[in-house]
Amino acid sequence: MAKKNASLLVKLVSTATKTTKTGEEKLTGYFCVKKRNPKNLPKKLEFRKYDPVVRRHVLFKEEKLK
Incomplete structure (x- = not known):
């Protein structure tokens, strides 16, 4: 029998904010999906990656x- 894969798919969401025309600050909504093995990495992931909406490297x- 084949072993079940222990990796989980997680969503990495950009923490960058963008101001709207009304002056409100909202998240950009940009995200990417990665695999994470909870046995090897029990903590939540945090990366500095490029967010094309704000054109910067952000957390x-x-x-x-879902």
Whole structure:
């Protein structure tokens, strides 16, 4: 029998904010999906990646993939 893959898919969401025309600050909404093995990495993932919406490298934090 084949072993079940222990990796989980997680959503990395950009923490960058963008101001709207009304002056409100909202998240850019940009995200990427990665695999994470909870046995090897019990902590939540955080990466500095490029966000094309704000055209900068920003912090991406892990959230649940719905």
